[in-house]
Amino acid sequence: MPKGRQKVPHSDAPLGPRPTCLCLELAGLFLLLPWVMGLVGAGGPGAQGLEGLSWAVRVDSPEGEREEQSLEQRADALAQAAGLVNAGRIGELQGHYLLVQPAGHRQAPQVEAVRQQVEAVLARHEAVSWHSEQRLLKRTKRSVHFNDPKYPQQWHLNNRRSPGRDINVTGVWERNVTGQGVTVVVVDDGVEHTIQDIAPNYSPEGSYDLNSNDPDPMPHPDVENGNHHGTRCAGEIAAVPNNSFCAVGVAYGSRIAGIRVLDGPLTDSMEAVAFNKHYQINDIYSCSWGPDDDGKTVDGPHQLGKAALQHGVIAGRQGFGSIFVVASGNGGQHNDNCNYDGYANSIYTVTIGAVDEEGRMPFYAEECASMLAVTFSGGDKMLRSIVTTDWDLQKGTGCTEGHTGTSAAAPLAAGMIALMLQVRPCLTWRDVQHIIVFTATQYEDRRADWITNEAGFSHSHQHGFGLLNAWRLVNAAKIWTSVPYLASYVSPVLKENKAIPLSARPLEVLWNVSRMDLEMSGLKTLEHVAVTVSITHPRRGSLELKLFCPSGMMSLIGTPRSLDSDPNGFNDWTFSTVRCWGERAKGTYRLVVRDVGY
Template sequence: MATPYFPTFLLLLFLSSLFLLEQCFISSVLKLPRSGKNTSFPLLEVLSEFNLYLSSVFSLSQVAEQAGLTNQGQVGQLEGHYLLCSVKPASVAGIWSKSVWPGDVLAAHPHVLWYSQERVLSRSKRSMAFNDPNYPKQWHLHNYLNKGMDINVTGVWERNITGQGVTVVVVDDGVEHTHQDIQPNYSAEGSYDLNSNDPDPMPHPDIQSDNHHGTRCAGEIAAVPNNSFCAVGVAYGSKVAGIRVLDGPLTDSLEAIAFNKHYQVNDIYSCSWGPDDDGHTVDGPHPLGKAALQHGVIAGRQGFGSIFVVASGNGGQYNDNCNFDGYANSIYTITIGAVDEKGRMPFYAEECASMLAVTFSSGGSKLRSIVTSDWSMRKGTGCTDGHTGTSAAAPLAAGMVALMLQVRPCLSWRDVQHIITFTATKCDNSADWRVNGAGFHHSHQHGFGLLNAWRLVNAAKVWESVPFLVSYQSSVIKEEVPIPTYPDELIRIWKVSAADLRQSGMETLEHVAVTVTITHPCRGNVEIVLVCPSGMTSVIGARRAIDRDPAGYQDWTFSTVRCWGESAKGQYTLKISDHMLKQSQLTLYGSSMSSSEVQDRQRLLEEAMSGKYLDSSFSLPCPPGLDIPPEIVSPFTSNSLKVSLCPLCLSLEVDLKSDINNCVKSCDVNCKMYTIHVSLETY
């Protein structure tokens, strides 16, 4: 049977003859104007639209003329829809002079099927509005006073990226999880009290009433919005847990347990504490703490690696440097410094060659601090506008990492480090910015720059995992060599050839470390500078005027990220001033990623910054994680930790005598249990 096309054709013909007429009015006055030179016709508040059906003998221009309007042409790509606008009073036809409204003409016109007045529509840009009373004071989230001096997160929130499915644990002095800004997002599964050995990390008020530190950090990360209380967290859709460990004596084993506690529940560990920031301390994680950090990045988060975010420290007024902090210069951590609301280095912030990036915190007395949740104990109000220091910066960074993990859950711990390196932005032109051989800018004051949530999330969306971490380690040079007095210097050179790197397959650098033993009766007089093959210079051991410790440096590892992405091959130069060098060793960490691949990733990420991938259905597949037991049930000792690591190296074992992730044929389990008291302070 033939298909009846004729009725369909008539319908299409009818629809194609519809015209939309728009009469342009901007006033609601319906009277004709008193005539006058250059007087605009009093217009309606809004435009008028008309659908029209015209016979074969009638034209659009005739309709427009009868209504005293002019045809402005078709409306966009809508066939059969036209815009008609009013003309100046001097040229209005007689029908207008009789005060007949054109809408009345069109309504009565036999060829006008329908018309409507088009109104000026009220439309606003999609923006976040919360009823939390102190949200307007959270300048670090939306800085209206200093444009650009915020973390650029609102555009991410508008796309419903709030950290959903991610858990951030605050390792600190406890978290008041009954707090109304925290309770809805609290994760009991990821929490524990290691000071009291129970599952509840509720802080215990002390005489000084200063155990509110962890609660403030938790609020920065995940304070819930729209509850008419206090403020909003940067990743307000994430879960937040607490591990109470700083409210009592801290040992090496206790710290190690904290770093791996519930590491299949907790994705990100936020640590706003470290050794004393007094300008003369050299300390960091001890053997078990180091092993736990390494174990976390290998086995945590189903094999994608726990992400450890640490504060760089607050010893700037003492000329302290975070390379004397073993947590901040570890390759397994993300070290975050602080800038004030103007993007400048605060007085308390420390310089550091191993610092990855900075984000916002307090500045001088006349600058604003961070608004966040606070405990309600000891007559606390539950809200504060006085959270300060790098303690406030690290949780913001942890929250931004949570946003990244929502869009790309399988990012490895090194992927996160790479994305920060690729996306951080310069924020202070007065800082000592240097561009390295791979095109990355770095400053001892600001790392690779200011964290930007929009850039981090867009980069995470398109990021493909980097190749496995590989390393190269020189032989240990033992000697007794006098070091010239500053400003003269002793120079040591390592030449790393392609043959040296062939076994590991390393092409480009990530972290570069130097381990030294130096004797000196006044340690702070020593300065150590490392120069990478590209010529990029890092002050890895800064002079500290008040460090008069006679112990020197005993097998201490300094590190730098300033050579990130550069070719690993070439000559490394160590420059040391003052006293006696006894031992030195160079360690390179990197991957098989080539220099051209680094550049390709840089171009891809800049292309992604428009948001086009974030706004589309684009998605990269995520591999499944490893089936790793959630907890070590047996007593946590150095032996059990090493044994637990061994099966993760493709049926071989992992050598934990060094910080290198190389597989060896057997694990050394004949070691002593270290339990060392570590003095730590919150930042």
Template sequence: MRDVWSSWSRGIRWDTVAVTASLLYFFLAPGLSAPEVFTNSFYVQLQDGHHGRVTADGIAKRNGFQNLGPVLGSENEFHFVHDGLPHARTKRSIPHTRLLKSDPHIKIAVQQTGFRREKRGYNPLRVENLVDLPPVLEDPSDPYFIHQWYLKNTGQNGGKKKLDLNVEAAWAQGITGKNVTTAIMDDGVDYMHPDLKFNYNAKASYDFSSNDPYPYPRYTDDWFNSHGTRCAGEVSAARDNGICGVGVAYDSKVAGIRMLDQPYMTDLIEANSMGHEPNLIDIYSASWGPTDDGKTVDGPRNATMRAIVKGVNEGRNGLGNIYVWASGDGGEDDDCNCDGYAASMWTVSINSAINDGQNAHYDESCSSTLASTFSNGAKDPNTGVATTDLYGKCTKSHSGTSAAAPEAAGVFALALEANNKLTWRDIQHLTVLTSKRNSLFDAKGRFHWTMNGVGLEFNHLFGFGVLDAGAMVALSKEWKTVPARYHCEGASMSKPRKIPSRGSLILKLETNSCQGTETEVDYLEHVQAVITLNSTRRGDIVMFMTSPMGTRSMVLSRRPNDDDRHDGFVKWPFMTTHTWGENPRGTWTLEIQFNGEKPQTGWIKEWALMLHGTKDPPYVGLPVTDPHSKLAIVKKAHEDRKKA
């Protein structure tokens, strides 16, 4: 079944054909107070009966524009630019928009706004030599392998033994990522690097910043554009070649999509990046997002949302592309549920841990995080991720959730080699079932490990735990594709309610989870609380949602830097994965309170409960080899419920 769902009041459907203007309310940034920026890019839709690249080229030329190509492969939607306009200005160009709209062959013309997208990485970039250590004679012989504690943690640099991705257990099964391609959506990839060049997929690569097929990084004195090359090495650096370290999936292919290196991002650049070659690319890895300043609320715009939905519906020849997202580096003053990319149910949001099991101090927390990988060392903060760097060199200091997301992409590449029939949803289920608590813990003791209603252990920082490549590969080989997914508007309220300055506002919604209809949901995957509210200080709002089975998710934490008093949240989808596998039927509770130094006032105007999952039980037919595994625990919970 295609991943589409209906809105609660307007009949909106999200599909691969169109996203209505109303949908923008979910993903435009209600909290941005900076002046709007307008670029020299225009979205143009041709009139019915006029389509094709040649026609669009002619229309653009006679109006003084350049056609950069179709949007998401469409035959009548195009990306026009005007070289006579600056790339960024504070005023909309009404004459240029009017010129396009007056053309009889153009149906819609919209000037693109520009917005910031920032790379996620904490430490300053540090350059090292190509090889500065003698080769290691055991395991992979690559000289930096002994520094790759996240691949094999032997306690080096103060780490905790066996706290790693357990990749050797996957490699021992003969799985190394063959025939899988991961696209690094970033500032470019040095595809001439000796540790990457033989695993580079040129056909799947493109430069959307310069509009050519060569996504080579733009070199600067500060090496700022080394970000994508570092991420690429984590996934696909070659093994046993005497250079740098080794990738998680060292026989997989890596593609470069250069799209970050311009003053402002636009919706069309993002959309075409996420929709580029969806049948050649299996996994898209993104180590960037809205500004991690603790006050920004932002996410995908219209075309980008269409690209992601089209990717999960149609990519990989219908199995669905996997979008991996770094959860954010805003630390405890930010909340990744305010990032519409990381909090999307169509992406896999990855947080990070350091080599002794603590969370990194830059880690954001939120209920939408699915799992974690690794970033820095504990005792030595410069002991980061060892990987490839610019000029054919290596580094040991790549860090942040920027480093965590590509590690996850590498693990998923291993799973896809083990079973090339896995869907995008299968990958998420496998992540939930095989991630491990291991030794992960919150250094400040705020978030503890908790059991949900079907026995799955989760943590507000780490999701369902650290990825286990060996376990994921083993289960992938036995996997049966999960049942069809449905989307149910469980219940809603639209009567405004005042949020008290002291104490909590408790709201309850009763749902039968669309029982007896074609969209019935009995086994949960993702749950969204779609909320409209405003307050005198948005950052002091804290919200909890509790499921009928008693699982309490913090869907919004305090953000002390967010002093918004005007925009609030407008139909913002706060998402939780913590209720995975539960029965949604019954009473859901939303608790809203202020947590700040001064009294505040606010109103919640609407709350819609969106339930996403299956009608039929998942995991039927999967063999249980370990009676203590998550798979065994959840299957038993589902069987007991069916008997009851």
């Protein structure tokens, strides 16, 4: 399997305390409520008390007197005795008052004498139970500053040129959410783990080299000096900050491992081993690769690879399930579609596409009904690409400004998921998918076909459910209630044995899912809807397939492709869609197949 994909060159609400790790098997929706900070308003002493000497005092109330009137009067009398002015009660603290120097006396040269005089009065006065001179406190904003020379160019992390057009991660870092305790493994052509940006976070125990069959995933030189792809992806995820070198990773507190598998012949069995390698150590598998993005290939994991993905979500990560993040593909200029990619179609993966720094779909990006979400990457030559760690034997710089494609988007998503798992380690693989669906933000793009489904989720074939937002993901992870167990329903095999006419009269196949069917399976609402087809046709690229859920929501699961002239059609190929997420499962499903006449 070639490395087709790597070759194509604000905070919404405050984070709360980390919750205990309770995963309840309960159904139902959740509501994200922003926490409201209390602000000091009018009606109390403010900064004016800091222009001269000032004291906070606690005044006791004499027994038998009206409390508020007595306290206020005693504070006034106390201030007069000390040569000060009562500036009023301090906030909502009953009995606490701020006494300040009169405005005309604030420039008096005998500051120390005044201080001693006031202290003497307050110390012996019968109404004072506590007093403290108010002095300026030094406080700094908990912002993040890095000395990594390329960090200012990492617009996808902190876009100062266009605020808001980034992954909204800096506020998460300020609260010490950096991916600590989470291990991400890059399944690729190797990881140069001795480089400064990688070495401190490198996880040898999660790594392996399947090409050379040894524990070290160090990339090997080749004639094209091309085996730097995995290192670039690893840097996006976990590059170490404040080492005066290159850049910063999204989850720079996480551990990073490498599985070298793409630098040599690849078999189904090797792929299966890679997907489950060290799966009790590695939490997230970042896979920026797949079948050729040439507009005519239909391929994906074979029998063993599919079984390994399923085994990973069942047994990986102590039973919570391995998280598999896959890049949607770079075949946009060939009119390719990620529904012809079996990794993107799998219900066990998180399929991630790309938008450029302006939020638009880049020329290389593919679209499909199985797209879960998008995040940032490079665009055309006039737009910035992703800055990350590099392994380059010729330049020897250890840094690049030119990482792009959906290969660069998928590791950013993997890093954001690592942030989620730090605050909530017990999220299941399906919890992660649900949180992405709930929190992804719709992004304006004239090419996007946003449609809101019956459950209220907006999806487009170009952007999935929207743009990933680290702040929203982490906040949702903290309060998320785990979704119920996975339930599925498989319909009987339908055999039509009918010809597919040209576009004027398409072939329609309908099947009904009854209440009894659902009760037997335990299925209530939809997540992924998958259709497996075998179609004989003299020119596969002429076919268009649309799937309609009972709500009427349409998914273009198979697009015509002008370059695909394969005469064999589809043989047991599974298309999937996420566009009906959250909708009712009961009702009639309709598959419409037509020949567009290429």
